[in-house]
Amino acid sequence: MIFYYTRTQKTKVAAEALHEITGLGLYALTAPVSEVKGFSFWVKAFKSVMSAKGCEVHNLPDTLPAEIYLCGPIWAGEMAGPLKYFLRELDISKTKIHCVLTGMQPTEKDRESARRVIERAGAQAGDIHLIATQKTMPEKDVLIEHLRALL
Numbered sequence: 001m002i003f004y005y006t007r008t009q010k011t012k013v014a015a016e017a018l019h020e021i022t023g024l025g026l027y028a029l030t031a032p033v034s035e036v037k038g039f040s041f042w043v044k045a046f047k048s049v050m051s052a053k054g055c056e057v058h059n060l061p062d063t064l065p066a067e068i069y070l071c072g073p074i075w076a077g078e079m080a081g082p083l084k085y086f087l088r089e090l091d092i093s094k095t096k097i098h099c100v101l102t103g104m105q106p107t108e109k110d111r112e113s114a115r116r117v118i119e120r121a122g123a124q125a126g127d128i129h130l131i132a133t134q135k136t137m138p139e140k141d142v143l144i145e146h147l148r149a150l151l
């Protein structure tokens with residue numbers, strides 16, 4: 001199973017590429033967008049993203065398989081908030097969690113931070129793949145080749 005959260009649709013392309021390679025079921029996670037007061041547009045936008053609370057999974061199956069993929073963006077050096085809610089809300093104690101995380105310029109620190117979040121949630125961390133989105137996300141065909149080489 002592949003669970004993904006996306007805000008600006010970049011991770012969605014990566015999750016779909018992963019789905020094409022593995023044939024695993026794709027599940028979208030959504031988070032309520034919060035209204036935040038701030039003194040300028042950018043401060044408001046940043047705060048509303050960072051304070052996204054909760055996470056919903058559509059058509060969540062009753063049991064999780066032994067290994068799942070969790071895909072989403074990196075925000076301020078951490079896996080995006082809704083992904084953390086997802087980890088907290090489910091019984092993942094017997095699950096190994098692989099990640100595909102997208103970011104403008106992902107770093108090794110982001111990989112380590114994701115690993116810690118997964119382990120703190122009580123699950124086992126698997127492979128953590130990072131995809132640099134820069135200004136434009138690579139095309140799906142390029143991502144498929146890229147991910148195929150990593151998996």
Ligand SMILES: Cc1cc2nc3c(=O)[nH]c(=O)nc-3n(C[C@H](O)[C@H](O)[C@H](O)COP(=O)(O)O)c2cc1C
Nearest residue numbers: 006007008009010011073074076077102103104105
């Ligand atoms: C509030 C915020 C913080 C971000 N922080 C980081 C970061 O620390 N490192 C990084 O590489 N990208 C960062 N980004 C960029 C996003 O991770 C990147 O654009 C991602 O691919 C977006 O995924 P999505 O389109 O699936 O939402 C940040 C974006 C936002 C909105």
